[in-house]
Amino acid sequence: MNSGLVSTPHLLLGLLATGTMHGYELKRAHDTRLPQARPLAFGQVYATLGRLLRDGLVASTGPERLAGPDRTTYTLTEQGRATLDQWLSSIEPPMPYVSSPLFAKVVVALLVADVDRARAYLVAQRRAHTERLRELTALKTAPSATVDDIVAADYAIAHLDADLRWLHTTLDRVADWHREVHS
Amino acid sequence: MTQLQARGLVKSYGPTPALRGITLDIGPGEIVAVTGPSGCGKSTLLHCLAGILRPDAGEVSWRGHRLDTWSEAARSRLRRTEFGVLFQFGQLVAELTAAENVALPLLLAGTGRRAARTAALTWLERLGVAECADVRPGEMSGGQQQRCATARALVTEPRVLFADEPTGALDTLTGEQVLTQLVRLAREQHTSVVLVTHEPRIAAYADREVVLRDGVIDHTGLGLDAPLAGGSR
Amino acid sequence: MSGATLTRLALAGNRTDAARVALTALSALLATLAGLAAMTVLAIEKPPGDEWAQSEQYTNALLREPGLRGGTAFALVLLAVPVLALAGQSARLGAPGRDRRLAALRLAGATPGQVTRVAMLETGLAALVGTLVGLAVYLGGRELLHRPDANGQLALPTDVLPTVPAMAAVTLGLPVLAAASTALLLRRVATTPLGVFRRAGRTRSPRPWPALLIGIGVLAAALAEPLRQALEGVGTDWIAILFTLGLFAAVMGVVLGTGWLSYAAGWLLHRFARGPATLLAARRLTGDPWSSSRTFAALLASVLIGGGAAAFRAYFQLGQRIEQEENQAAGFGGFVGDGRSFYLNTMDLIDLAVLVAVAIATAGLLVTLVEGIVSRRRAYAALVATGVPRATVGTSILIQVLAPVVPAVLLAVGVGYSIGRVFTGDVTSGGYTQEVCRASVELCQDPATRTQHVEFAVIERVIRTPDVPLEQLALVGGGALLAVLVTVGLGVLFLRANTALEELRTT
Numbered sequence: 001m002n003s004g005l006v007s008t009p010h011l012l013l014g015l016l017a018t019g020t021m022h023g024y025e026l027k028r029a030h031d032t033r034l035p036q037a038r039p040l041a042f043g044q045v046y047a048t049l050g051r052l053l054r055d056g057l058v059a060s061t062g063p064e065r066l067a068g069p070d071r072t073t074y075t076l077t078e079q080g081r082a083t084l085d086q087w088l089s090s091i092e093p094p095m096p097y098v099s100s101p102l103f104a105k106v107v108v109a110l111l112v113a114d115v116d117r118a119r120a121y122l123v124a125q126r127r128a129h130t131e132r133l134r135e136l137t138a139l140k141t142a143p144s145a146t147v148d149d150i151v152a153a154d155y156a157i158a159h160l161d162a163d164l165r166w167l168h169t170t171l172d173r174v175a176d177w178h179r180e181v182h183s
Numbered sequence: 184m185t186q187l188q189a190r191g192l193v194k195s196y197g198p199t200p201a202l203r204g205i206t207l208d209i210g211p212g213e214i215v216a217v218t219g220p221s222g223c224g225k226s227t228l229l230h231c232l233a234g235i236l237r238p239d240a241g242e243v244s245w246r247g248h249r250l251d252t253w254s255e256a257a258r259s260r261l262r263r264t265e266f267g268v269l270f271q272f273g274q275l276v277a278e279l280t281a282a283e284n285v286a287l288p289l290l291l292a293g294t295g296r297r298a299a300r301t302a303a304l305t306w307l308e309r310l311g312v313a314e315c316a317d318v319r320p321g322e323m324s325g326g327q328q329q330r331c332a333t334a335r336a337l338v339t340e341p342r343v344l345f346a347d348e349p350t351g352a353l354d355t356l357t358g359e360q361v362l363t364q365l366v367r368l369a370r371e372q373h374t375s376v377v378l379v380t381h382e383p384r385i386a387a388y389a390d391r392e393v394v395l396r397d398g399v400i401d402h403t404g405l406g407l408d409a410p411l412a413g414g415s416r
Numbered sequence: 417m418s419g420a421t422l423t424r425l426a427l428a429g430n431r432t433d434a435a436r437v438a439l440t441a442l443s444a445l446l447a448t449l450a451g452l453a454a455m456t457v458l459a460i461e462k463p464p465g466d467e468w469a470q471s472e473q474y475t476n477a478l479l480r481e482p483g484l485r486g487g488t489a490f491a492l493v494l495l496a497v498p499v500l501a502l503a504g505q506s507a508r509l510g511a512p513g514r515d516r517r518l519a520a521l522r523l524a525g526a527t528p529g530q531v532t533r534v535a536m537l538e539t540g541l542a543a544l545v546g547t548l549v550g551l552a553v554y555l556g557g558r559e560l561l562h563r564p565d566a567n568g569q570l571a572l573p574t575d576v577l578p579t580v581p582a583m584a585a586v587t588l589g590l591p592v593l594a595a596a597s598t599a600l601l602l603r604r605v606a607t608t609p610l611g612v613f614r615r616a617g618r619t620r621s622p623r624p625w626p627a628l629l630i631g632i633g634v635l636a637a638a639l640a641e642p643l644r645q646a647l648e649g650v651g652t653d654w655i656a657i658l659f660t661l662g663l664f665a666a667v668m669g670v671v672l673g674t675g676w677l678s679y680a681a682g683w684l685l686h687r688f689a690r691g692p693a694t695l696l697a698a699r700r701l702t703g704d705p706w707s708s709s710r711t712f713a714a715l716l717a718s719v720l721i722g723g724g725a726a727a728f729r730a731y732f733q734l735g736q737r738i739e740q741e742e743n744q745a746a747g748f749g750g751f752v753g754d755g756r757s758f759y760l761n762t763m764d765l766i767d768l769a770v771l772v773a774v775a776i777a778t779a780g781l782l783v784t785l786v787e788g789i790v791s792r793r794r795a796y797a798a799l800v801a802t803g804v805p806r807a808t809v810g811t812s813i814l815i816q817v818l819a820p821v822v823p824a825v826l827l828a829v830g831v832g833y834s835i836g837r838v839f840t841g842d843v844t845s846g847g848y849t850q851e852v853c854r855a856s857v858e859l860c861q862d863p864a865t866r867t868q869h870v871e872f873a874v875i876e877r878v879i880r881t882p883d884v885p886l887e888q889l890a891l892v893g894g895g896a897l898l899a900v901l902v903t904v905g906l907g908v909l910f911l912r913a914n915t916a917l918e919e920l921r922t923t
Binding site for chain 3: 260262267283
């Protein structure tokens with residue numbers, strides 16, 4: 001999919017903007033809001049919170065330290081809000097590099113693999129894409145789906161759809177090119 | 184168990200072959216997407232399966248009976264009782280209101296005016312366009328028209344719904360909403376759906392996908408039955 | 417836009433456009449011939465002598481007798497009416513295609529005025545070609561048919577020619593009229609770059625006001641004779657104009673009233689009938705009730721005149737019968753003239769004109785009907801695909817046509833007959849003293865024996881009402897309906913070709 005990794009610190013700042021939360025609540029909020037995202041480990045949440053605390057972007061308001069980290073709540077500071085606003089107002093560079101593994105693999109398959117291997121790979125890849133697409137569609141159209149589920153599924157569906165279209169177009173384009181060269 | 188079967192379907196328009204031997208089974212309640220590039224024969228296959236067109240060769244069977252040998256009248260009857268048909272646009276009668284359009288298949292089947300209207304209103308309600316009941320198609324949005332057309336296709340509670348690019352004329356969101364309702368209602372009624380589309384996104388609503396290319400079924404889905412062209416690049 | 421560009425754009429178009437242009441030209445040709453023929457008849461100079469002096473150079477009584485020439489010219493002009501209606505109906509042929517073309521011109525930057533001019537020029541040029549060919553045919557035919565027989569008599573008035581301004585008026589006037597009517601029709605539609613839309617306007621359902629026009633028409637006809645007697649001094653010309661205006665009002669009343677009849681028929685069908693065919697027909701009737709008015713205008717006008725002609729014929733027949741009876745009563749039984757008054761000869765001619773008019777109107781009807789089916793072919797094909805039998809679609813078209821046309825034709829026949837009836841009035845006979853011969857004709861004519869055998873008798877004044885010519889009225893109305901039925905039958909044949917499912921292939 002798109003380039004780069006998601007900035008976890010900014011994501012957590014964004015979630016904290018909705019109100020003060022425990023680390024545990026933050027993790028849960030992340031999983032509901034971004035249901036199809038790469039799962040966020042507890043450890044990662046606390047590590048990130050530690051860094052944010054250090055930089056003064058969040059403040060911990062937990063009085064009872066003895067009760068352990070689970071009891072600590074976190075609040076966005078003025079500085080943290082400013083950092084979040086800055087992040088939100090800076091645009092994402094639209095695909096500065098084409099760096100998808102799928103793209104790389106198809107190009108390499110067409111370039112170096114023998115015909116049967118390339119074919120087998122492409123067919124299997126298409127099947128996997130199609131199946132995932134169907135899965136996501138089922139998820140999204142289920143009566144129990146929430147708006148968060150649908151928005152996340154939509155994002156993935158749009159990208160899988162784009163991948164599949166690109167795959168079809170590429171193969172047709174290569175076939176055309178081949179026909180031209182060999183006729 | 185299959186209820187609709189095609190065996191070796193061949194159909195040409197003049198010298199141009201549209202189908203060159205298609206064999207396909209559609210089970211009860213199954214939702215099958217027929218995809219492929221433009222001109223691959225998708226719509227022709229749908230028309231043959233629905234008994235709208237007669238194949239030049241091969242056979243279409245409906246619950247074990249050869250459909251392609253039936254008279255036009257018999258196939259018409261089948262289409263309005265057991266089948267529902269939905270196109271991209273333009274299938275509503277411009278002069279009739281939405282409720283009358285939806286009631287039309289029931290009226291043809293001999294249902295009384297009042298009962299037909301009640302059923303039509305129920306279906307419009309189910310598709311979320313109850314407010315359009317007494318409006319003519321010209322005054323509705325594309326999405327509302329397509330919802331009415333869906334209601335008309337489903338009002339007879341058909342066993343198979345044939346949908347040819349049903350969302351082709353709609354924007355993404357509206358198209359999805361229509362399709363979601365269609366698929367949900369079809370599943371509730373255990374109606375099979377033959378869904379013709381060229382979009383992978385739309386085909387993903389089906390249980391199974393059949394890819395056509397140049398009038399034959401493409402099992403690779405990528406036109407790779409022909410020698411893979413790119414290997415030597 | 418230069419003239420050349422304008423002409424190029426006006427001549428662009430596909431096969432349907434070519435068919436429309438050809439039909440327009442043909443209608444113009446026929447109308448020119450009818451107009452020129454009528455003017456030629458009127459150009460025959462009355463020979464010196466009394467009112468009854470005949471133009472002896474012709475073999476045909478219709479041309480020889482001055483009393484008949486007016487009727488002859490009227491019948492010829494009457495023929496031009498359905499021809500013009502045919503032109504109007506063929507203007508709608510291929511209209512969707514032309515509308516798309518005009519919209520494309522607008523999209524390319526043409527102003528609404530330029531688009532209107534392109535359309536006007538197309539119609540005008542087509543009509544001009546038609547009138548010029550018509551003029552050539554007329555002048556050529558005149559030379560060819562100028563064949564005096566042994567007595568030096570002519571079958572046709574090939575010895576006279578209408579004045580040059582009159583001929584020019586027909587040849588150039590018709591194209592101008594055609595172009596102007598195109599501009600007028602386009603005023604009702606808005607040609608935007610995205611397509612041609614009918615301006616909303618006639619969205620209200622029709623009301624039965626046209627009945628007033630019919631009333632005015634009948635009243636004008638009823639007043640014509642009393643007015644003539646009351647205002648002895650006023651020229652009969654004014655009475656004729658009053659009568660013609662009344663007739664026109666009645667025709668308009670019937671034609672516009674058909675809109676209301678359509679609407680009412682559609683409403684009733686929708687209210688009481690069941691079955692999908694009726695439902696389709698009913699909705700189409702209430703949806704566009706004026707389409708029936710447009711479609712049947714020429715036919716209804718012809719039928720109305722046919723009904724009037726029936727009244728005139730009944731009147732003249734009664735007059736002739738009374739004359740014969742009087743002759744017999746007076747003892748001149750042997751003398752019955754040639755058996756037919758010359759009025760009846762003119763009536764034959766008018767009946768013939770009505771027949772031709774109905775035929776031409778039917779052709780126009782076919783054009784409109786087929787055009788309607790063709791423009792709806794996608795919707796029809798979709799219906800057939802969903803399992804609606806073609807027979808149901810055909811039946812709906814049949815009901816849609818017949819539901820308004822049956823009452824409309826009955827109305828037209830009735831109004832026509834009423835106008836004819838009140839205009840001609842009753843036949844009065846008697847009320848005078850007459851010599852009656854009580855012996856043989858020879859004895860009565862011999863002055864010597866005359867007084868012994870001739871008596872004077874008072875013939876009582878008798879007012880007799882002409883019988884209602886049911887047979888002829890039924891013939892006019894039934895004939896028109898039969899023509900409509902045949903036309904719809906032919907139109908429905910086109911349905912099969914236009915519901916071919918190829919129409920559904922994704923556009």
